Amino acid sequence: MHTPNHTALLLVDVQNDFLPPTGSLAVSGGRDILPVIHRLLADPSRYALVVATQVHHPPGHISFASTHAAPPFTIMNMLWPDHCVQNTKGWEIEAGVQGRLGELGDKVRYIHKVRVLFADNLYTSFTSLPGLLYTNGIKDLVIVGLATDYCVRATAIDACKFGFRTRVVKDAVSAVDVSKEDVVLKELERWGCEIVLGSDVLA
Template identity: 55%
Template sequence: MKTKTALLLVDIQNDFLPPDGSLAVPEGRDILPHVYRLLADRQWDLVVASQVRGVCSCCADHPHGHVSFASTHHAEPFTSIPVPKLHAPGETVQQMLWPDHCVQGTHGCEFEAGLKGKLGQDAVVIQKARGTNVAVDAYSAFADNQYTFFTPLIKTLHGAGIETVVIVGLATDYCVRFTAIDSCKFGFRTLVVKEAVRGVDASATEKVLGELQDWGCELVSVEDVV
């Protein structure tokens, strides 16, 4: 951990937290004490918080009816449908459909209150790619799911000389998974803090953690990094 290290907080927003979040991750609040400790007990070279900032019902410059919202398709949440693959006519990809969540301007879109108070002025907020294109979802903090759009995160990390990325947040089987895999793809040593992540599907979490190790991620505890 002697190299320059960034703490990456993935989507710790009200809509992903029980009891009131529209897409609450079970036991999602259990990560908060660990996240707070990581922010308080170590001087990081960079702190980055990713934020889903989705479609807006009142602003003309944000798309309506996002492909990931079940309401767009008049379908049931947590079902999967094929949707067109961008830049590949005739091909499709499977899209999980979610309840409407993290709509810009809503309480659900905001960072959890305790986290917001601890981020500090030097923290960098990365808006994820979802708001840029109604037709493609974006789980990773680095890019959308089809790599048609990249956030400033890669440039931000390299610009700060970061070599190691420590990842916490929600949810293990979706946004944490895609973010951690991309972190490895883009050449960063990637550590996932086990106590500070939770999954939408708890039964799939262990499999996902194994997959992350296959990609080169290191599974660590809070004690390993504070």
């Protein structure tokens, strides 16, 4: 049952550096999801809270190939192109989405993250997100954003672990590796996520 007072819309990393054609780590289908996200933001009465996350890397972050004078995608762990460096154009949320968020006033919260969203990999410490959701009475998360096979995946799995009803909007997420999109969505279903369409959320 849809209960707006217990529902949060969670926008994961809809940032310029993840969007074609100019993003340094662009997800090929990233722009295709924007119209669905705009529609979901058009009726804020559906949500008690809208949370927008941003990858927030410092210059010279350890995950950057440039930090190690190595070519991008070198496997050490994976080294990435410089992306989402704090306060750069690539770090900013896509302009159309940010415009919608700006209209929602104090219903919106922003979370800056280096990598994780709920907790570190060993669950020995937690970010501000669980407390934000729990203190606002949130029970139901609607997740959109980038990328399906990275931060969306990790966020959705953690949301299930933390006891939230978790809906991932299939037409409002996109994967870095397109061949893994359906595989990841099926994995998320096994964790307990509901895979829905934007039209289902708006129904």
